[in-house]
Amino acid sequence: MKYNSTLTCSLALILSACIVSCNDNYTDIITPTIPTGPEIEPVIGEVMPGWREGYLEIHSISSGRGEANLYIFPDGTSMLVDAAGSLVTQEICDSKNAGGVTPARPGWGIPSAQVISDYIRKFNPRGANIDYYLNSHFDEDHMGSWPEKYDEYKDFNRHPVGNFYMNGLAQLGTLIKIDRIIDRGYTLPENRGTEDRFRDYQRFLKWTITTNGTVYEKALPGHSDQIVMKYNSGAYPEFRLRILCASGYAWTGNGTETKRTVPLFREEIAKANADENIYSVAFQLDYGNFNLYSAGDIQHEHRSGYEWTDAEAQILPVVREVEVMKASHHGSTNANSEAILSKLRPQTVWVNPWRTEQPGAPAVKRMIDVNPDVNIFCTNIDEGSKAPLSSYADNFKSWNGHVIIRVRPDGDYMIYILDDSDQNYKVKSIHGPYKSK
Numbered sequence: 001m002k003y004n005s006t007l008t009c010s011l012a013l014i015l016s017a018c019i020v021s022c023n024d025n026y027t028d029i030i031t032p033t034i035p036t037g038p039e040i041e042p043v044i045g046e047v048m049p050g051w052r053e054g055y056l057e058i059h060s061i062s063s064g065r066g067e068a069n070l071y072i073f074p075d076g077t078s079m080l081v082d083a084a085g086s087l088v089t090q091e092i093c094d095s096k097n098a099g100g101v102t103p104a105r106p107g108w109g110i111p112s113a114q115v116i117s118d119y120i121r122k123f124n125p126r127g128a129n130i131d132y133y134l135n136s137h138f139d140e141d142h143m144g145s146w147p148e149k150y151d152e153y154k155d156f157n158r159h160p161v162g163n164f165y166m167n168g169l170a171q172l173g174t175l176i177k178i179d180r181i182i183d184r185g186y187t188l189p190e191n192r193g194t195e196d197r198f199r200d201y202q203r204f205l206k207w208t209i210t211t212n213g214t215v216y217e218k219a220l221p222g223h224s225d226q227i228v229m230k231y232n233s234g235a236y237p238e239f240r241l242r243i244l245c246a247s248g249y250a251w252t253g254n255g256t257e258t259k260r261t262v263p264l265f266r267e268e269i270a271k272a273n274a275d276e277n278i279y280s281v282a283f284q285l286d287y288g289n290f291n292l293y294s295a296g297d298i299q300h301e302h303r304s305g306y307e308w309t310d311a312e313a314q315i316l317p318v319v320r321e322v323e324v325m326k327a328s329h330h331g332s333t334n335a336n337s338e339a340i341l342s343k344l345r346p347q348t349v350w351v352n353p354w355r356t357e358q359p360g361a362p363a364v365k366r367m368i369d370v371n372p373d374v375n376i377f378c379t380n381i382d383e384g385s386k387a388p389l390s391s392y393a394d395n396f397k398s399w400n401g402h403v404i405i406r407v408r409p410d411g412d413y414m415i416y417i418l419d420d421s422d423q424n425y426k427v428k429s430i431h432g433p434y435k436s437k
Contacts, residue, residue: 085168144168331359
């Protein structure tokens with residue numbers, strides 16, 4: 001079964017019904033700035049210096065409200081994966097007896113979209129212009145909440161022209177310019193375009209396509225030619241990003257061939273009541289000897305009793321050993337299975353917690369079982385969540401702060417932790433060097 005990359009009729013309607021906005025502009029957007037010269041060594045207590053050509057950087061932005069990870073490729077091409085936008089507060093959790101959330105960073109007084117935008121403007125070579133936005137899946141801690149989901153949200157602001165809710169990705173798209181949006185495909189494996197969250201997302205897409213010239217695409221499993229360097233790719237032939245799976249389709253390892261990993265009929269999918277997480281986009285990135293794996297909230301636990309909901313098993317044949325792994329589903333227990341960790345054997349794992357049960361001790365134990373020397377970095381963890389992890393404290397190199405992985409041209413890498421209690425971006429700790437195999 002081949003993955004259908006054809007844009008759906010709903011997108012055609014978006015294009016034909018667009019509304020032009022004159023209220024948004026990006027006067028500070030610049031052409032790529034390619035710093036030259038030797039690397040500027042970061043110093044604890046001082047502001048983190050910027051990217052240099054030839055280096056790969058991964059910035060995990062700490063907001064306490066989900067995931068947002070900025071990638072700067074060796075030629076200056078930028079990719080943002082997810083835009084944290086959960087609006088769940090501790091008060092909401094208490095009212096619903098639903099556990100807890102990590103503290104918002106630098107505080108609840110600033111929207112997560114503003115936190116992400118400010119960070120991008122500081123560190124991205126092109127300032128407020130992002131080349132790619134990759135949405136791993138459609139949950140609020142990855143792209144924003146919708147007021148319909150919670151009675152507690154009152155008088156929520158909408159964009160004056162686009163009429164979409166101002167939060168997460170949609171709000172971020174009014175603060176920075178996104179050249180290309182890639183998502184898992186909300187019509188796959190079934191059409192969910194009539195749900196509130198997707199109708200609002202469509203309103204945002206309609207607005208940004210017309211106003212900003214944004215291009216919209218579905219992720220193409222098996223392809224390494226969808227997300228590529230835009231400015232000087234010929235200088236770095238050893239760089240590659242391949243999408244492994246999305247929306248119930250997975251790469252077979254043969255060319256760009258894919259297989260369908262979910263049932264063909266909607267009724268069968270509905271019986272399993274499958275979680276949105278299993279449709280996450282996963283990818284592997286290679287830069288010379290350095291390899292990285294990221295898979296959104298992909299899960300392995302099939303609590304429904306349907307084996308096909310073990311999404312990690314579907315890509316197990318094509319994953320391989322990596323230096324760095326983003327913990328799937330914020331390090332939750334129902335993800336990061338022993339099987340996939342045994343294939344990945346990560347040297348370093350970073351975690352983006354936003355609930356108090358993240359990361360889960362069983363998942364952390366599995367990481368350490370496959371590599372007793374694994375280094376674990378968290379962007380933001382609730383103080384009370386540390387107790388269950390005390391047995392593994394030696395493996396945790398940092399509990400909170402923005403995490404920056406800087407990969408040198410030879411594949412070796414350093415990790416820098418920035419203070420996330422304010423927006424001064426000062427270096428809090430330095431780790432490494434770590435050697436790629």
